[in-house]
Amino acid sequence: MSGFFSIAELGHYALVLALALSLIQSTVPLWGAAARDSRLIRVGSATSITTLFFVGLSFAALVYAYVISDFSVENVWANSHSAKPMLYKVTGVWGNHEGSMLLWVLILALFGGLVAMFGGNLPETLKARVLAVQAWVASAFLLFILFTSNPFIRLDPTPGEGQDLNPILQDIGLAVHPPLLYLGYVGFSIAFSFAVAALIEGRVDAAWARWVRPWTLTAWLFLTLGISMGSYWAYYELGWGGWWFWDPVENASFMPWLSGTALLHSAIVMEKRGALKIWTVLLAILTFSLSLLGTFLVRSGVLTSVHAFATDPTRGVFILMILVLFIGGSLALFAWRAPSLKQGGLFAPISREGALLFNNLFLVAATATVFVGTLYPLALEAVTEEKITVGAPFYNLTFVPLMIPLLLAVPYGPMLAWKRGDLIGASQRLGVAMGVTLLAVVVTLVFTGTEGVLPALGIGLGIWLIVGALNELADRSGLTRGAGRHALSRFMGLPRSAFATAIAHAGLGVTVIGIVSTTSYQIETIRSLETGESLQAGAYTITYQDFIPQTGPNYREDVFRLQVSKDGEDLMTVAPTKRFYDARQMATTEAAIETFWFSQLYLSIGEPQEDGGVTVRAYYKPLVTLIWIGSLFMAAGGLVSLTDRRFRVGAAKPAKVRLAKKPRTAEAGA
Amino acid sequence: MKRLWIPFLLALGLVAFAPAGQLAGVSTPAHAVEPDEMLDDPKLEARAREISAGLRCLVCQNQSIDDSNAELAKDLRVLVRERLVEGDSNAEVRQYLVDRYGEFVLLRPVLDAENLLLWVTPVLALLVGAFIVRRRFRQNASATEPRLSPEEEAELASVLKKDPAE
Numbered sequence: 001m002s003g004f005f006s007i008a009e010l011g012h013y014a015l016v017l018a019l020a021l022s023l024i025q026s027t028v029p030l031w032g033a034a035a036r037d038s039r040l041i042r043v044g045s046a047t048s049i050t051t052l053f054f055v056g057l058s059f060a061a062l063v064y065a066y067v068i069s070d071f072s073v074e075n076v077w078a079n080s081h082s083a084k085p086m087l088y089k090v091t092g093v094w095g096n097h098e099g100s101m102l103l104w105v106l107i108l109a110l111f112g113g114l115v116a117m118f119g120g121n122l123p124e125t126l127k128a129r130v131l132a133v134q135a136w137v138a139s140a141f142l143l144f145i146l147f148t149s150n151p152f153i154r155l156d157p158t159p160g161e162g163q164d165l166n167p168i169l170q171d172i173g174l175a176v177h178p179p180l181l182y183l184g185y186v187g188f189s190i191a192f193s194f195a196v197a198a199l200i201e202g203r204v205d206a207a208w209a210r211w212v213r214p215w216t217l218t219a220w221l222f223l224t225l226g227i228s229m230g231s232y233w234a235y236y237e238l239g240w241g242g243w244w245f246w247d248p249v250e251n252a253s254f255m256p257w258l259s260g261t262a263l264l265h266s267a268i269v270m271e272k273r274g275a276l277k278i279w280t281v282l283l284a285i286l287t288f289s290l291s292l293l294g295t296f297l298v299r300s301g302v303l304t305s306v307h308a309f310a311t312d313p314t315r316g317v318f319i320l321m322i323l324v325l326f327i328g329g330s331l332a333l334f335a336w337r338a339p340s341l342k343q344g345g346l347f348a349p350i351s352r353e354g355a356l357l358f359n360n361l362f363l364v365a366a367t368a369t370v371f372v373g374t375l376y377p378l379a380l381e382a383v384t385e386e387k388i389t390v391g392a393p394f395y396n397l398t399f400v401p402l403m404i405p406l407l408l409a410v411p412y413g414p415m416l417a418w419k420r421g422d423l424i425g426a427s428q429r430l431g432v433a434m435g436v437t438l439l440a441v442v443v444t445l446v447f448t449g450t451e452g453v454l455p456a457l458g459i460g461l462g463i464w465l466i467v468g469a470l471n472e473l474a475d476r477s478g479l480t481r482g483a484g485r486h487a488l489s490r491f492m493g494l495p496r497s498a499f500a501t502a503i504a505h506a507g508l509g510v511t512v513i514g515i516v517s518t519t520s521y522q523i524e525t526i527r528s529l530e531t532g533e534s535l536q537a538g539a540y541t542i543t544y545q546d547f548i549p550q551t552g553p554n555y556r557e558d559v560f561r562l563q564v565s566k567d568g569e570d571l572m573t574v575a576p577t578k579r580f581y582d583a584r585q586m587a588t589t590e591a592a593i594e595t596f597w598f599s600q601l602y603l604s605i606g607e608p609q610e611d612g613g614v615t616v617r618a619y620y621k622p623l624v625t626l627i628w629i630g631s632l633f634m635a636a637g638g639l640v641s642l643t644d645r646r647f648r649v650g651a652a653k654p655a656k657v658r659l660a661k662k663p664r665t666a667e668a669g670a
Numbered sequence: 671m672k673r674l675w676i677p678f679l680l681a682l683g684l685v686a687f688a689p690a691g692q693l694a695g696v697s698t699p700a701h702a703v704e705p706d707e708m709l710d711d712p713k714l715e716a717r718a719r720e721i722s723a724g725l726r727c728l729v730c731q732n733q734s735i736d737d738s739n740a741e742l743a744k745d746l747r748v749l750v751r752e753r754l755v756e757g758d759s760n761a762e763v764r765q766y767l768v769d770r771y772g773e774f775v776l777l778r779p780v781l782d783a784e785n786l787l788l789w790v791t792p793v794l795a796l797l798v799g800a801f802i803v804r805r806r807f808r809q810n811a812s813a814t815e816p817r818l819s820p821e822e823e824a825e826l827a828s829v830l831k832k833d834p835a836e
Binding site: 242 | 703704705706724726731732733734737739772773774775776777778779784785787788789791792795796799800803807810
């Protein structure tokens with residue numbers, strides 16, 4: 001034992017208290033809901049908020065230990081260094097297995113606390129059951145942390161210096177990417193808790209969908225941003241400008257995103273039409289199950305990659321048990337209770353519901369594709385000891401073809417009427433979008449004739465999504481039906497949800513254009529340059545000037561200065577860098593990235609060459625930023641949808657009062 | 671058509687950005703390899719690149735040897751080029767690497783009995799889903815068809831019987 005008290009002990013103690021509270025929350029509200037005892041039911045809200053407080057306190061204690069470089073805490077010693085910049089001391093808290101699990105639980109507690117605080121308009125018993133289910137998850141993961149991944153273990157004697165953080169993680173990306181990703185991942189736990197609570201209650205209706213949708217939307221929004229940020233981080237950090245690898249760790253976050261997107265859409269059908277109830281409940285369970293699966297894949301060390309810090313098999317087995325318990329349990333509950341849920345809301349195949357079902361069909365097939373692609377190699381190795389790789393070429397042949405019909409259909413969805421739609425009518429109203437799309441394909445072909453037809457069609461697909469979204473807004477404001485000067489006021493009067501749909505769908509189109517353009521029209525030049533020599537990347541001339549060795553706080557670096565010019569005119573001097581981190585004996589490349597409009601010039605330094613030159617990798621990536629700008633639009637669409645009147649907190653209350661009165665008058669009439 | 675200028679202009683603006691983004695530039699063939707590895711024969715080098723993009727850097731996370739700057743990736747790139755200079759076909763080069771490192775080296779798993787489930791899942795998922803959806807619609811359609819009560823059936827039958835006589 002260390003001779004002195006550390007703040008870490010306080011964090012440890014708070015975590016144990018949080019577990020005790022979660023165990024109470026797991027049971028008492030359920031009992032209360034079954035016995036219709038309001039006092040027991042209210043325990044749920046109180047424990048939820050207190051758990052959030054104690055997990056928050058525990059997390060703050062760990063952050064503090066990192067900030068003051070308290071190396072008596074093993075976790076701090078193993079992942080920090082006194083000379084590390086303050087930002088990375090703080091972000092280093094979740095740059096390791098134990099700390100990131102604590103962040104996971106903190107976010108879980110945060111969502112539980114939010115439901116307790118803002119779920120005032122929920123029926124008492126439903127709220128109690130939701131909070132109880134949420135506490136089951138919290139208890140399981142708190143046990144996991146305390147038994148296998150405790151970040152508060154102390155060292156004696158206290159080491160003088162820490163081992164520093166993995167250099168690849170010493171980046172602003174670590175400050176943003178994991179918290180966003182976890183807000184998404186873990187946020188789906190609410191949809192899960194609602195689904196399980198509904199199964200326990202034996203009742204789901206349109207109101208249920210209305211309560212679940214904002215939470216799902218919030219989680220989806222953060223997951224979108226988290227995945228997008230992670231992609232941009234890989235893009236600038238890895239030194240050759242790849243932005244998606246179909247790596248199992250990426251897939252782990254992409255699967256819940258795909259099924260979460262499906263869930264958002266099926267919940268609309270359930271809310272508006274009362275149809276697809278059972279399916280929506282199942283999707284809610286599956287989406288969080290995929291989040292749990294992702295946590296297992298990344299945290300258990302079953303995959304070997306940068307993200308998988310965990311190597312201890314006891315952890316893997318523990319998470320696997322959580323996985324089996326929750327996924328198996330919830331699916332068994334579903335199989336038992338779902339048949340008793342009433343199906344409602346009939347619709348024709350060609351209808352808004354039909355279109356959303358089409359969306360679900362393709363998104364779920366895509367999820368299944370990523371699922372087997374990720375797990376098949378593991379399963380095959382376990383059974384036959386044969387190792388295979390499932391890489392980008394597999395997904396290009398399977399995932400991409402699944403996306404094409406889906407994306408083509410997107411603009412049709414909002415154009416079709418509920419219950420029974422008119423495909424020909426919708427096509428006519430989409431005429432403008434079709435015309436513009438065709439024009440876009442032709443224009444692209446004219447400028448890039450040599451690159452083939454397929455990329456041009458890809459660009460056209462993106463334009464189709466964007467113009468289709470605008471077309472829908474124009475149509476709804478009556479612009480295409482001769483509303484004339486009334487169109488503007490009608491446009492302003494459209495519900496927020498109409499704008500949300502248009503923004504998100506257009507964002508998807510923007511991303512598609514970025515992806516197609518970068519993959520098809522990228523220009524690469526890799527050459528060995530000596531001082532004064534230059535190379536050409538598209539229209540840009542890059543001249544190697546010199547290199548300067550420098551020393552940073554916890555690294556040494558070689559800064560290479562490159563002169564960028566275009567048409568004989570000097571534009572700028574950029575400095576891609578190679579860094580060497582002493583504590584971990586690791587090197588990183590820091591690329592120089594210059595943005596011109598939506599395109600980027602990406603410059604990085606390779607290996608020194610035998611002829612004494614330095615390898616310069618220059619990539620011109622046309623419209624590459626659209627990949628991430630599009631995702632910002634998608635998230636913005638989610639945000640706008642959240643502000644829609646029907647979700648605003650408290651908006652449902654007066655409606656509830658009015659509804660409560662109605663039956664009485666009806667009775668009087670009867 | 672006059673009123674449709676807003677979406678039209680916006681779309682045109684987006685299209686206009688594409689050429690501004692140098693789409694018109696002539697792309698120079700170059701590779702994500704170190705300059706000293708490259709072959710002098712551009713045709714062979716292009717083939718080397720095509721093969722490399724489908725081979726996994728064994729120590730990396732799902733990266734091809736063409737994209738990775740790991741030592742091993744470099745060795746494999748050189749090996750691929752050596753085999754090509756020896757006169758191997760693309761398939762022979764791949765087979766050579768599979769013999770040495772196993773199927774693990776291929777980023778695109780071969781379609782054989784062992785990997786059948788992997789390859790058919792996307793199609794299977796879609797078909798099974800479509801089948802379930804179709805069955806549901808059929809059930810709904812038959813459920814919603816207006817059914818006549820026994821009395822109505824009897825009345826209908828008697829009307830139909832009478833009809834030709836009148």
